[in-house]
Amino acid sequence: MAIGVKVMKRPEKDVSYLRATLKGMALTFSHLFRPKVTMQYPEEKSSKDWTLSSRWRGTHRMLTDEQGRAKCVACGLCPQICPANCIKLVPGEDEDGHRYPLIYEIDEFRCVFCGYCQEVCPEEAIHVGVHYENSEYSRDRFVYDLERLCAQTHPVSTLWDPSDPRGE
Amino acid sequence: MAEGVITLTIDGVPVSVPPGTLVIEAAKQAGVLVPHYCYHPGLEVAGVCRMCLVEIEKAPKLQIACATTVTEGMVVKTQTVQAKDARQGVLEFLLINHPLDCPICDQAGECELQDFVFQEGRAATRYGEFAKRFNPVEDFGPDILYVPNRCILCTRCVRFMEDLAREPVLNVSERGDRAFVGIHPDARLDHPWAGNVVDLCPVGSLLSKDFLHKARAWELDKTPSICTGCSQGCNISLDTREEVVVRVRPRSNLEVNQYFICDHGRMHYPWMNRGDRIEAPLVKHNGELRATDWEEAFDRVVTILRGAAGGGKAVAIVSPGASSEALALVKRLLSGFDWKGAFQVVMGDEAPLPGVPNLALRAERVPNAKGAERLGYTRDYAAALAAAATASVVFVLDDPDCGVQTAGALIYAGTVLPAESTCRNADVVLPIANVAEEEGTFVNRDGREQRYFPAKPAPGMAQPAAWVFGELVAAMGLAEAQR
The missing domain is CATH 3.10.20.740 (Ubiquitin-like (UB roll))
Structure with a gap:
């Protein structure tokens, strides 16, 4: 016994795909004439409409003094404040009797880029950087030692607005 | 009322x-x-x-x-x-000339100036435009540096040297804002108790050269312990950083050491961090010591003791730096023997702190001689060594330099095994923890029993001596419940 199937009769203009296709094409082609929002990364890294925020917190940089030595005095506040426990610091004394870091290493894999190390540093030595291109060929290259941290050249993060330090 | x-x-x-x-x-x-x-x-x-x-x-x-x-x-x-x-x-006056170099100051974190300024000082200085007074760092003594810029002239150090050490070499020189703590031009701060001025200093003005830049105060774990430097039994705190003892500080006990420890005790810690420790039990196979597990080592000791039991002679050469618990268990282990136990006491010069009654660096430079004597060990070291030559079992507890020679079985429990030690001839070597790694009690020269606690883990398979001998006593069926 055959089952009776009811075939709906709809108006021609509702079942034709031609109309929908043309509508979609019209939208697509209309974008050709709109302002461009894509950037040709990596040739272009910023445009007038978009730049990395000056408060971006990326991989670290250690600032140096006039003699090129790290400003760090190995006070031990950054390993203490670090919530990810990614900073290794061993203090020592140089030939002039100044305290300085014998070992200063940051494991960028462990780092959560909270910026507390920069915020807590009394010597304005360690900073998080406005930088995001960190690829390497091996994992161990992600433990940045003191020499590498000092050699970074990217700009450092501004954690707060200097004209409004309390955020008021 | x-x-x-x-x-x-x-x-x-x-x-x-x-x-x-x-x-x-x-x-x-x-x-x-x-x-x-x-x-x-x-x-x-x-x-x-x-x-x-x-x-x-x-x-x-x-x-x-x-x-x-x-x-x-x-x-x-x-x-x-x-x-x-x-x-x-x-506080504002104190900070006029204080350098605020907390990031490089060893006292930061345990500095009373820091604490109280944070608690109730001004948030900002009103003297920013004036240069601060500067004086160079002075070398006061073998272990003491003086940083005059940080000094707040509380005169605790001056009074300690004058009233308690009775060697008044410090004073307050100059006056007004030029004042600083001066030392007699011909004198050094080398009194045997002078190191206390570093602890007394509420700021980072007097510093220990030994501890300089070693650790920040907040990184230290503090463990109550008893000084092993002499028989006085001063209460100390072992400060450890990443499981390394970095400093020894006095812990106040008004009846023993008040608030002080001597410099001998203060510097009597680097051996606690020795790296050349025995890390596994060693048992002799064909004339050669081989690493093994605790079970086999205990089996071997039990075999030796059972084989020699029944009227055999036993000698225990013990360290008076061992805990009373370990010494008591060695004694019980040998209770079936005709046993003799002895220890050697290292002697030195007595150095009192004159201002405090009954407080001195004692001539007997061992912590638990009294405890060992109470348990029946004698000071007749030479006789015990002679008796060891013919004994059937000889126990050596952490005294690798005793030079023991024996025809019987030699069992050595210790922390280290130097290359020239005769304990290398032992049948069994049991690795034990040192004082910083175990819990126990010492009896000081006045008969006061004092407990100490572990500050760091023992290396490898080493275990506290009291555990080792407790296991052996149990294996021999000599435990209290089994008797």
Whole structure:
């Protein structure tokens, strides 16, 4: 016994795909004439409409003094404040009797880029950087030692607005 | 009102103290810490820092809590606007010339100036435009540096050297804002107890060269322990950083060492961090010591003891630095034998701290000689070594340099096994923990039993001596419950 199937009769203009296709094409082609929002990364890294925020917190940089030595005095506040426990610091004394870091290493894999190390540093030595291109060929290259941290050249993060330090 | 008790109120808290108590001490009982620098309970009252200013009802002006004795019904207020203002003023004066080099100062984290300025000091300086006074760092003694810039002239160090060490080599030189702590031009701060000035200093002005730049105060774990430097039994705190003992500090015990330890005890810690430790039990196979597990080592010891039992002679050469528990268990282990136990006492010069009764670096440079004697060990070291030659079992407990020679079985339990030690001939070598790695008790020269606690883990398979001998006693069926 055959089952009776009811075939709906709809108006021609509702079942034709031609109309929908043309509508979609019209939208697509209309974008050709709109302002461009894509950037040709990596040739272009910023445009007038978009730049990395000056408060971006990326991989670290250690600032140096006039003699090129790290400003760090190995006070031990950054390993203490670090919530990810990614900073290794061993203090020592140089030939002039100044305290300085014998070992200063940051494991960028462990780092959560909270910026507390920069915020807590009394010597304005360690900073998080406005930088995001960190690829390497091996994992161990992600433990940045003191020499590498000092050699970074990217700009450092501004954690707060200097004209409004309390955020008021 | 009870006889000989004075009741007063401090910040609304009533306290009862004996007459003659200072307000600052009574405040401690009320749970109020009055900020202070020159006052130290172990030193004479000087009243020079003016930091402990408090308001006392009916007194015409603010009083210093460290030099005011309590009276009946006294009402002390430490947190009034007037008192806080005065203390803030004192702190402001102290900071005029203080370099604020906390990031490189060893005292940071345990600095009273830091604490009290944070608590009630001004948020910002009013003297920013003026240059600070500068004096170079001075070398005061074998282990002491003086940083005059950080000094707040509380004179604790001066008073310690004068009243307690009775070697008045320090004074306050110059005056006004040029004042600093000076040392006699021909003298060094090398009194055997001089290291205490570093602990007494409330700021980072007097520094230990040994501890300089080693660790930050907040990285240290503090473990209550007993000094092993001599038979005085001073209470100490072992400060460890990443499981390495980096410093020894006194722990106050008014009946033993008050607030002080001698420099010998202070420097008597690097051996606790030795790296050349025995890390696994060793058992002799074909004339050669081989690493094994605890089970086999215990089996071998039990075999030796069972084989030699029954009227055999046994000798125990023990270290008087071993805990009373370990010594007692060695004794019980040998209870079936005709046994003899002895220890050797290293002697040195006695160095008293004259200002404190019954406190000295004792000539006997071992911590538990009294405890060993109480358990029946003797000082007849030479006789024990001679007897060891013919004994059937010889136990050596952490005395690798004893030079023992024996025809019988030799069992050595120790922390290290030097290349030239005759204990290398042992049948069994049991690795044990040192004093910083185990819990135990020492009996000091006055018969006071004092407990110490583990500050770091023992290396490898090493275990506390009391555990090792406890297991052996149990294996031999000599435990209390089994008898």
